[in-house]
Amino acid sequence: MVRRFKPAIKYRRGTRTHGWGRVGQHRKSGSSGGKGMVGFHKHKWSFVMVHAEETSGWPFYGKHGFKQPKQISVEWRPINVGRLEELVEEMESRGAAVKEGGRYVVDLLKLGYNKLLGGGEVSRPLVVYTPVATRAAVEKIAKAGGEVRIVHGVIHR
Template sequence: MVRRFKPAVKYRRGSRTHGWGRVGQHRKSGSSGGKGMVGFHKHKWSFVMVHAEETSGWPFYGKHGFKQPKEISIQWRPINVGKLDDLVEELEREGVAVKEGEKYVVDLLKLGYNKLLGGGSVKRALIVYTATASEAAVKKISAAGGEVRIVQGVIHR
């Protein structure tokens, strides 16, 4: 590929202004229209429109995102129904789960979980106490002959 220009910097070594005219032109923020993001809503607007995503002005303007305060945010500790089904006999031996007839009763809140998810398969009939549960989890447990009981007003953080 043919070079159209000489390497500018090397060519201009020792010239003080490097082709930018009299004293201090092209040096400080005055020649660029202000420091940093100054002027992006005025004289640098064309730059914003060229480089902003989908010409909305983002990421140059407006507040972006939301950081939820820790006091109101919930830290989910989920467990899948498949894993619960595998662990239920061990939980009964430890005294955490109770067997009532053919059904196992498990309180997930005592185990430190606050959400029941529908991953895996359920072979045993379970009665599960939890703060929240997904639709898939409720369907799988009720199909196996058990039920999910939602404990209202309790979300463990």
């Protein structure tokens, strides 16, 4: 059967301090050196060094990482070369892509994309204007007879 009180508690009933010495000890947060994370860089530093990972103080003490300012952070809007090839005829009918000399010319910035990725396959020649492209995307488009032209100065990095 579960006991409501430990035997020591029952034994100490009426002793006022329950074995914690002078009156006021073991009350509230003063006996522990402060509430919560207080004192971790002063009188509780040994606790930080014992329980922190690799004794660096983390995660108890210090700042962790940073938040990049919005004006310099880039919100990537990528598209794969395979998806681009699927959409190219539809884009030509809308006027978003132009056919010049047997090759489709596509400006990804006008379409709302800012990065070209190398997923999928390309069979027709494309000329793609984009701020950023992966090596795989450039190789696949070149293999199909097209080219990737990088637009500089659009994305701050």
